Amino acid sequence: MSPKVTHEYKEAARERFLDSAEKLFQRKGYYETSIDDVIQATGTSKGAIYGYFESKEALLESVQERQYVKNLGYGKSILSGQGSIASKLEKLADIYFASHDLPARQRCRMNLELSAASLHMKPIQNKLKNQYDQLQTVLAFLLKEGVKNGEIRKEIDTESIASLLMAVVDGLALRWAITDGDLDWKNIKDALLDLTLKGISVDRHRSR
Amino acid sequence: MSPKVTHEYKEAARERFLDSAEKLFQRKGYYETSIDDVIQATGTSKGAIYGYFESKEALLESVQERQYVKNLGYGKSILSGQGSIASKLEKLADIYFASHDLPARQRCRMNLELSAASLHMKPIQNKLKNQYDQLQTVLAFLLKEGVKNGEIRKEIDTESIASLLMAVVDGLALRWAITDGDLDWKNIKDALLDLTLKGISVDRHRSR
Amino acid sequence: MSPKVTHEYKEAARERFLDSAEKLFQRKGYYETSIDDVIQATGTSKGAIYGYFESKEALLESVQERQYVKNLGYGKSILSGQGSIASKLEKLADIYFASHDLPARQRCRMNLELSAASLHMKPIQNKLKNQYDQLQTVLAFLLKEGVKNGEIRKEIDTESIASLLMAVVDGLALRWAITDGDLDWKNIKDALLDLTLKGISVDRHRSR
Amino acid sequence: MSPKVTHEYKEAARERFLDSAEKLFQRKGYYETSIDDVIQATGTSKGAIYGYFESKEALLESVQERQYVKNLGYGKSILSGQGSIASKLEKLADIYFASHDLPARQRCRMNLELSAASLHMKPIQNKLKNQYDQLQTVLAFLLKEGVKNGEIRKEIDTESIASLLMAVVDGLALRWAITDGDLDWKNIKDALLDLTLKGISVDRHRSR
DNA sequence: GATGAATGAGATTTCATTCAT
DNA sequence: TATGAATGAAATCTCATTCAT
Numbered sequence: 001m002s003p004k005v006t007h008e009y010k011e012a013a014r015e016r017f018l019d020s021a022e023k024l025f026q027r028k029g030y031y032e033t034s035i036d037d038v039i040q041a042t043g044t045s046k047g048a049i050y051g052y053f054e055s056k057e058a059l060l061e062s063v064q065e066r067q068y069v070k071n072l073g074y075g076k077s078i079l080s081g082q083g084s085i086a087s088k089l090e091k092l093a094d095i096y097f098a099s100h101d102l103p104a105r106q107r108c109r110m111n112l113e114l115s116a117a118s119l120h121m122k123p124i125q126n127k128l129k130n131q132y133d134q135l136q137t138v139l140a141f142l143l144k145e146g147v148k149n150g151e152i153r154k155e156i157d158t159e160s161i162a163s164l165l166m167a168v169v170d171g172l173a174l175r176w177a178i179t180d181g182d183l184d185w186k187n188i189k190d191a192l193l194d195l196t197l198k199g200i201s202v203d204r205h206r207s208r
Numbered sequence: 209m210s211p212k213v214t215h216e217y218k219e220a221a222r223e224r225f226l227d228s229a230e231k232l233f234q235r236k237g238y239y240e241t242s243i244d245d246v247i248q249a250t251g252t253s254k255g256a257i258y259g260y261f262e263s264k265e266a267l268l269e270s271v272q273e274r275q276y277v278k279n280l281g282y283g284k285s286i287l288s289g290q291g292s293i294a295s296k297l298e299k300l301a302d303i304y305f306a307s308h309d310l311p312a313r314q315r316c317r318m319n320l321e322l323s324a325a326s327l328h329m330k331p332i333q334n335k336l337k338n339q340y341d342q343l344q345t346v347l348a349f350l351l352k353e354g355v356k357n358g359e360i361r362k363e364i365d366t367e368s369i370a371s372l373l374m375a376v377v378d379g380l381a382l383r384w385a386i387t388d389g390d391l392d393w394k395n396i397k398d399a400l401l402d403l404t405l406k407g408i409s410v411d412r413h414r415s416r
Numbered sequence: 417m418s419p420k421v422t423h424e425y426k427e428a429a430r431e432r433f434l435d436s437a438e439k440l441f442q443r444k445g446y447y448e449t450s451i452d453d454v455i456q457a458t459g460t461s462k463g464a465i466y467g468y469f470e471s472k473e474a475l476l477e478s479v480q481e482r483q484y485v486k487n488l489g490y491g492k493s494i495l496s497g498q499g500s501i502a503s504k505l506e507k508l509a510d511i512y513f514a515s516h517d518l519p520a521r522q523r524c525r526m527n528l529e530l531s532a533a534s535l536h537m538k539p540i541q542n543k544l545k546n547q548y549d550q551l552q553t554v555l556a557f558l559l560k561e562g563v564k565n566g567e568i569r570k571e572i573d574t575e576s577i578a579s580l581l582m583a584v585v586d587g588l589a590l591r592w593a594i595t596d597g598d599l600d601w602k603n604i605k606d607a608l609l610d611l612t613l614k615g616i617s618v619d620r621h622r623s624r
Numbered sequence: 625m626s627p628k629v630t631h632e633y634k635e636a637a638r639e640r641f642l643d644s645a646e647k648l649f650q651r652k653g654y655y656e657t658s659i660d661d662v663i664q665a666t667g668t669s670k671g672a673i674y675g676y677f678e679s680k681e682a683l684l685e686s687v688q689e690r691q692y693v694k695n696l697g698y699g700k701s702i703l704s705g706q707g708s709i710a711s712k713l714e715k716l717a718d719i720y721f722a723s724h725d726l727p728a729r730q731r732c733r734m735n736l737e738l739s740a741a742s743l744h745m746k747p748i749q750n751k752l753k754n755q756y757d758q759l760q761t762v763l764a765f766l767l768k769e770g771v772k773n774g775e776i777r778k779e780i781d782t783e784s785i786a787s788l789l790m791a792v793v794d795g796l797a798l799r800w801a802i803t804d805g806d807l808d809w810k811n812i813k814d815a816l817l818d819l820t821l822k823g824i825s826v827d828r829h830r831s832r
Numbered sequence: 833g834a835t836g837a838a839t840g841a842g843a844t845t846t847c848a849t850t851c852a853t
Numbered sequence: 854t855a856t857g858a859a860t861g862a863a864a865t866c867t868c869a870t871t872c873a874t
Contacts, residue, residue: 031239058306160399167379191368199407419727447655532740576815587791607784
C-alpha cells in the first residue's frame, strides 16, 4: 500500500544480504561460501534471498557493484577537492589502504577474490574493466594537469604512468591480501611518493 | 624391476597431468575445473590421477610448485649474469611478461588464480609467501648493490622500494589478466624504467 | 510457521528413512547397502536424506538408537509388572525372540550387523556397551531380588550369572541369524529355563 | 622343475597372505580393509595376491577355512583325550577364550566379523553352519555320554542344551568383542560351570 | 512474501580387479 | 611369475535452485 515504506524495507533487506555476503566472500571466498552460509549469517530463509538476487553469481555482482559505487563516491569527493596533484594521488591511494569502514586487509582480499572470479564471470569482468578504464582516465587527466601546472615533468607518458600507479596499488593490495604481516601503509606510502616523484636514479643528482 | 624406466615414465605421466591441469586452471579457474575435465584433457581414466596427486587441491599445489621452480631457474640465471643493476631488474620483470613457454596473459591469469586460491589453502599461501620473501630479499640486495656501485641514490629505503617494484609487476599482471587488450609490455616497461629511475617530479629538473 | 505440523511431518519422514534403512541393513548389511538403495526404498531424492542424517554412519546410529529405545520400553514395562523373578527373566528374553513388530530372524540379523559394525564405529560401540551395562545391572538386580525372596540360591555370583544369561540370549540370536532353520524358541526356552533353574548335573539329585 | 619346492613355496606365500589378511580383518574389519592394505602388510604386489585368491571375498573365505581347520584340530584332540564329560566341555570352551596363538579378544572379533559377513556371503555362511552343526552333534553326543555314565541327569533335552552351551560361548565372545574391559575368563568359567551343573534354582536345595 | 524441504545433477574419491611389461 | 599403473563403476556427499505450503 505504501510503496515507499515497502521499498525502503526491501532495500534494507537487500543491504543485509550484501553485508553478510561481502563478509563471507572476504573471509571464505566466493566458492567456499554457500548460499546457506549467507542465509544463516543474514538470519533469513533459503527462498528469501532469491527474491533479491537471481543467483549466487548475481549476488557477487551486486557486492561488487556496491563496492564500486562506494569507491566512486570517495574518488569524486577527492577529485573535486583542493590540493596539489600529488596530494590528490595520495588520497586516491588511501582509499584502498586507509580504513574507512573495513579493515584494509579484508578490502584487499575482497579485491583479489573479485579479480579472480571476474576471470570466469563476464559481467563482473566488464565492470572491473570499466573501473580500471575510468580510473585510468582520471589519473591520466590528473597527471596532465600536473604537467600543465608545472608539478610534473612533461616528458612522461601519462597513460603509461597512470597504468603503473594503478598497478603499484593493486600489487600492494595483492601482496597484503596474501601476507599476514601487518601492513605499514604510512611507510610504504612515503617510499611510493619518493619513488614516484624522484625515481631511484642517482645520475640526475650528479647533474645538479 | 627397472626403476629408471618406471621412474621416468611416471614422471612423464605426472607432467602430462600437470600440463592439462595448468591449462585448465588458467582457462576455467580452479573451482570451475573438475577432476573429470583434467582426466579428459589428459586422456586417462578417473582413478589414474589419484596415483599421482592425493587430491584436487594437491594437484593445484603441484602446479604452483612447478611454476615456482621454473621461475626460480630463470631468476637465478639472471642474477648470476652480467650487466647493470637496472638491466637485471628489467630482466627479472621480463620473466612475467616476455613469453617463455606460456603466453603472458595465461601466466598472469594463473598467477591471479593461485593468489586467490591461496587465501583458502594454507600450503599454497605459505609457498607464495616464501616466494615473495625470497624475491624481496633478492631485490633489496640488488638495490643495495646499485647504491654501492653508484647507480642508485643512497637515500632510498631499499626494502620498501623492493616491495614497490614487486607490486608494480604484480599489479600489471593482475590488470592484464582481467583486461583483454593486448599488453604492450615494451611500452609499459619503458615507462616503468623511466618512472623508476627518474621519477615524475619536475622539481629536480629545476634544481639542475 | 506452524511448528507442530512441520515437526510431525519431519518426524514422519525421518521414520520412513529409518524404516527402509533398517530393513535394508538387515537384508543386505550396512556395507552392502548404498545410500541410493535407501533413497530408492524410501522414494525420495538423493539430497533429502542428508537433511535428516549427517552421514550414512549417522543413519546406522539412528537405526540403532531407535531400536534401543524400543527395547528399553519393552524392558521397563516388564520390570514394573507382576510375577516371579523367573517369569520376568523369561519375558525379557522374549523381547528378542518372540515377534513384536519384526520377525525374530531379522531382529537377530540386525543385531549381528550392529555388533559387527560397532567394532569400527565408536559411537555405536559406546551405545552398545551402555545397553549391555544397563541390562547387566538390571539382571543382577533381579537375581538379587530372587535371592532375597528365596527363589534363587544365595551362593551364585549374580554379576557373572547376569553376564551368562545375556550371553545365552546373544549367542542364540547369533546362531539364528546365521542358520536358516526356523527357530523353535518355545522349545529352546524350556531348555533354557530348565538349565538355568536346575543345571544339568545329576549329583544334586543324588544328594536328595 | 621341482614341483615339491615350488608347491611349498607357494603354500608359504599363501600363508603369509592369510596371516596379514586375518590380522587386518580382525583389527579393521573386512570392509574397512582394502586389498592394498593386505598387499602392503604382506610386502607383495597387487597382482600377486590374485594368483592365490580369486577375489577379496575368496580371501575371507580362506581365512575362515583355515581357522576352522585349526579349531577342528583342537577339538578332536580334546575329544579323544581323557577326563570327565564336564572337563571336556570346559576344555572345548577354552578354545575360544584361553589364548593359543591369538589374544582372545582378537579371536572374538574375527568371529564376529565372520558371522556378520556370513550373512551376505553364502559360502562362508555354509561353512559356519556346518561348523555349528558339527559342534552341536559333538556336544549332544558328549551330553548323552554324560547321561549314560551318570554325570548328567537324564531328563535334559540334549540337543537343546547343546545349543545353549554353544550360545553362551558365542554370546560371551560377542560381548567381549565389543566391550573393552579385560575378560576374566577364569571367573566367568566358574560361574558357567556352576550354572550349568547346578542351575540357579533354590528349590532343589530345599528338596534335600 | 517467507519458509525450508525436496530435488538431482554433479563433484570428489575409492578400490577391486585387470593386464602389459 | 611378479609388478604396479591403469581402469571405471560406484559410493558418498554437496549445494544452487525450486516450489508447495
